[in-house]
Amino acid sequence: MWLTSSSIGRKFVMAVTGVCLVLFVTFHVLMNAVALIWPTAYNLVCEFLGANWYALIASAGLALLFIIHIIYACWLTIQNRRARGNDRYLVNSRPPQVEWSSKNMLVLGIVILAFLVVHLIQFWHKMQWQELMHHELAVLPQLNGAPVPPAFGTLFIQMAFQEVWTPIVYIIGFIALWFHMNHGFWSMLHSIGWDNGIWLNRLKTIGCWWTSIVVALFIAQAIVFTVRANQNYYTNDLALQEQYGEFWKEKSQAIVEDFRTSVQKVFANIDQTNPVAAQAAQADFLKENAPRYIEQANAVISSVEKQCPDLKVETLGELEQFKTFLEQNLQNIEQEK
Numbered sequence: 417m418w419l420t421s422s423s424i425g426r427k428f429v430m431a432v433t434g435v436c437l438v439l440f441v442t443f444h445v446l447m448n449a450v451a452l453i454w455p456t457a458y459n460l461v462c463e464f465l466g467a468n469w470y471a472l473i474a475s476a477g478l479a480l481l482f483i484i485h486i487i488y489a490c491w492l493t494i495q496n497r498r499a500r501g502n503d504r505y506l507v508n509s510r511p512p513q514v515e516w517s518s519k520n521m522l523v524l525g526i527v528i529l530a531f532l533v534v535h536l537i538q539f540w541h542k543m544q545w546q547e548l549m550h551h552e553l554a555v556l557p558q559l560n561g562a563p564v565p566p567a568f569g570t571l572f573i574q575m576a577f578q579e580v581w582t583p584i585v586y587i588i589g590f591i592a593l594w595f596h597m598n599h600g601f602w603s604m605l606h607s608i609g610w611d612n613g614i615w616l617n618r619l620k621t622i623g624c625w626w627t628s629i630v631v632a633l634f635i636a637q638a639i640v641f642t643v644r645a646n647q648n649y650y651t652n653d654l655a656l657q658e659q660y661g662e663f664w665k666e667k668s669q670a671i672v673e674d675f676r677t678s679v680q681k682v683f684a685n686i687d688q689t690n691p692v693a694a695q696a697a698q699a700d701f702l703k704e705n706a707p708r709y710i711e712q713a714n715a716v717i718s719s720v721e722k723q724c725p726d727l728k729v730e731t732l733g734e735l736e737q738f739k740t741f742l743e744q745n746l747q748n749i750e751q752e753k
C-alpha cells in the first residue's frame with residue numbers, strides 16, 4: 417500500500433499523525449489553563465472525562481496515534497540512514513538553523529517519550545487507570561497518607577509538582593517538544609514538496625508561533641503549579657476544600673448506607689423468634705464485615721483531615737459515630753468470647 421510502501425507515503429502518515437498530536441497537545445494545554453484559572457472547574461472536567469466510554473475511546477485513539485507516529489519515525493530514520501545523502505526531502509533548501517533539529521528529531525522524540533512515561537505514571541496511571549480498575553479507597557494513590565480519588569485532578573497536580581525534580585523534567589520535555597514540533601511543521605511542508613511562494617513562509621511562521629505559544633503556556637503552567645504546590649494551595653484553598661468535602665460527604669453516606677443495606681439483607685434471612693441465633697448471626701456478620709467498614713471509614717476520615725481540614729465536622733457527619741459503633745461492638749464480641 418502507498419502509505420507503507422513508498423517513502424512519501426510514510427512521510428504523509430508522519431505528517432497526519434503529527435498534526436493530530438499537535439491538536440491534542442493544544443487541547444491539553446487549554447485544559448491545563450482551566451486548572452490555572454479555575455481549579456474547581458478543572459476537577460469537574462476530570463470527573464466528566466474520567467474513565468467514561470468517550471474518554472476511553474479518545475485515550476485509545478491517542479495511544480494509537482502515538483504508536484503509529486513512533487513506529488513510522490523509526491522506520492523513516494532507518495531508511496534515511498541507509499540512503500544517507502541530500503534527498504531526505506522532496507525539495508531541499510534547509511537553512512542552517514533547521515539542521516540541528518532535523519538531525520536530532522529522533523533524539524528529541526525519545527526525550528519527549530521519556531517525559532511522557534514519567535508524566536503518565538504521575539497522572540494517567542493515578543487517574544484514569546485507577547477508575548478503570550475500580551480500585552478501593554485503600555489502594556488509591558495517597559497524598560500525605562490519605563487516599564486521593566481519580567477525579568481530584570488538582571491534588572494530583574499537588575502530588576506531582578511538590579516534587580523538586582518534576583518542574584525540571586517537565587521543562588526539559590517542553591524544550592524538546594518545542595524543537596520537535598517546530599521542525600515537524602517545517603518537515604511536513606517540505607515533505608509534500610511545497611517549497612516556494614509566500615504561503616510556505618507564512619505557514620512556517622504560523623507553525624513557529626503555534627509551537628511557541630503552546631510551549632510557553634506549558635512552561636508558565638508548570639511554574640505556577642510548582643509555586644502553588646509548594647504553598648499547599650491545593651489543600652488550603654477553601655473552594656477546593658468544599659469540593660473535596662462534598663465528595664467525601666457523599667462517600668461517608670454511601671458507606672453507612674451500604675452497611676445498613678447489608679445488615680438488612682442478612683437479618684431478613686434470620687429467624688427473629690430465636691434471640692440466641694439472631695445474636696450469633698449479628699456477631700458473625702460484624703466479625704466478618706466490620707473491619708472492612710472501619711477501614712473505609714478511616715480512609716475517608718484521614719482524607720477529610722488532610723484534604724479539607726477546615727470543614728471536618730460538617731463533612732464527616734455520622735461517619736465517626738458509625739465507626740465508634742462498629743469498634744465498640746467488635747470489642748464487645750471479643751470480650752464475650
Ligand code: HEM
Nearest residue numbers: 441444448474475478535539540543544569593634637638
Ligand atoms: C504542565 C504540564 C502538564 C500537566 C499539568 C498535565 C496534566 C495531565 C493530566 C492531569 C492528565 C490526566 C488525564 C487523565 O487521565 O484523566 C494528563 C494526561 C496526559 N498528558 Fe499531560 N500534562 C502536561 C503536559 C503534557 C505534555 C507536554 C504532553 C505531551 C507532549 C502531555 C501528554 C499527556 C498524555 C498523552 C496524557 C494521557 C491522556 C489520556 O488520558 O488519554 N501532557 N496530563
